[in-house]
Amino acid sequence: MAGPHPAVAAVRTALSRLLDEAEPAGHLTTGAVAVACSGGADSLALAAAATHVARHRRLTVHGLVVDHRLQPGSAEVAARTATQLRALGFDSVRVIEVEVTGPGGIEAAARRARYAALDGARPPGALVLLGHTLDDQAETVLLGLGRGSGPRSVAGMRPLDPPWARPLLGLRRETTTAACAALGLRPWVDPHNADPRFTRVRLRTEVLPLLEEVLRGGVAEALARTAAQLREDCDALDRLATDLTERVRVDEELDAAALGAAPAALRRRVLRRWLGFRGVSGLTDHHLRRIDALMGSWRGQGGVALPGGLVVRRTHGRLQVDRPQHRG
Numbered sequence: 001m002a003g004p005h006p007a008v009a010a011v012r013t014a015l016s017r018l019l020d021e022a023e024p025a026g027h028l029t030t031g032a033v034a035v036a037c038s039g040g041a042d043s044l045a046l047a048a049a050a051t052h053v054a055r056h057r058r059l060t061v062h063g064l065v066v067d068h069r070l071q072p073g074s075a076e077v078a079a080r081t082a083t084q085l086r087a088l089g090f091d092s093v094r095v096i097e098v099e100v101t102g103p104g105g106i107e108a109a110a111r112r113a114r115y116a117a118l119d120g121a122r123p124p125g126a127l128v129l130l131g132h133t134l135d136d137q138a139e140t141v142l143l144g145l146g147r148g149s150g151p152r153s154v155a156g157m158r159p160l161d162p163p164w165a166r167p168l169l170g171l172r173r174e175t176t177t178a179a180c181a182a183l184g185l186r187p188w189v190d191p192h193n194a195d196p197r198f199t200r201v202r203l204r205t206e207v208l209p210l211l212e213e214v215l216r217g218g219v220a221e222a223l224a225r226t227a228a229q230l231r232e233d234c235d236a237l238d239r240l241a242t243d244l245t246e247r248v249r250v251d252e253e254l255d256a257a258a259l260g261a262a263p264a265a266l267r268r269r270v271l272r273r274w275l276g277f278r279g280v281s282g283l284t285d286h287h288l289r290r291i292d293a294l295m296g297s298w299r300g301q302g303g304v305a306l307p308g309g310l311v312v313r314r315t316h317g318r319l320q321v322d323r324p325q326h327r328g
């Protein structure tokens with residue numbers, strides 16, 4: 001008997017490998033996994049692989065389809081996707097309607113609403129499998145680089161980041177499309193994916209093809225490889241920063257001289273974490289550089305104002321955060 005089509009086999013293997021990694025870490029103990037499916041080729045190919053792989057591992061598979069209600073006909077797309085998942089033999093399928101609101105662009109707001117809905121709807125303790133591919137990873141890395149959003153962002157998405165799991169990060173989009181075709185599955189083609197008003201679409205259709213041409217191929221793989229290397233570096237630095245925090249922390253404050261003697265990469269991480277614990281969010285590189293100057297170029301300067309009305313100052317050789325009292 002002929003085996004499965006190579007693309008179908010590749011998707012199943014990628015999923016099996018991720019589950020092999022997730023199992024010993026205790027992420028499959030509930031015996032259930034969820035698949036977040038938009039109906040597009042990536043998540044549909046993943047859904048098909050999930051029913052196959054789960055049967056062999058005695059896991060139940062639950063489909064989650066989010067209806068963002070941003071386009072006319074979105075409910076029909078969601079319903080059609082749900083029908084496809086039921087036909088694949090999913091143990092349960094849910095369509096979740098969300099309201100896309102809040103700050104930032106519509107893409108960011110939709111993502112926030114989607115992740116919150118998926119987290120709320122997954123079976124308790126279950127991983128949620130997402131269909132991000134190597135192409136998505138390459139786009140994320142390039143976007144992070146271009147926007148200067150820091151090493152964590154250039155390090156891209158993690159394959160296993162509970163409750164999220166991205167088994168297809170090593171596969172090209174053409175593999176998922178081929179897998180769907182081989183299985184006779186008809187993916188939904190999102191008109192947004194061709195709309196040049198979206199940054200990602202222009203990256204995908206204009207910037208990356210040009211880079212591929214100029215650098216003679218291999219760019220997506222190179223970007224994904226860079227992300228994986230950077231993730232290892234960032235993880236190592238984060239661990240060192242955790243240790244350093246313990247050494248320089250004096251109650252709620254930080255020893256400015258001890259922290260000032262550490263390399264910049266660690267100083268910034270310690271400061272971010274320390275301020276994060278104190279409820280400071282929205283820190284920019286500019287804030288961190290000014291706080292850094294309280295250590296490296298200390299000449300009695302005043303405090304550094306932070307988002308949320310807090311101030312970091314140096315007093316008696318220690319960095320402390322407080323909320324200035326308003327006079328009058």
Ligand SMILES: Nc1ncnc2c1ncn2[C@@H]1O[C@H](COP(=O)(O)OP(=O)(O)OP(=O)(O)O)[C@@H](O)[C@H]1O
Pocket residue numbers: 035036037038039040041042043044064065066067068114129130131132136190193
């Ligand atoms: N409406 C949705 N409902 C459920 N899951 C979604 C939805 N949109 C995206 N996802 C999940 O997030 C992953 C990445 O989403 P993104 O928007 O980057 O991709 P996409 O273009 O929708 O990909 P796909 O080809 O899988 O549909 C998808 O593969 C899927 O697992």
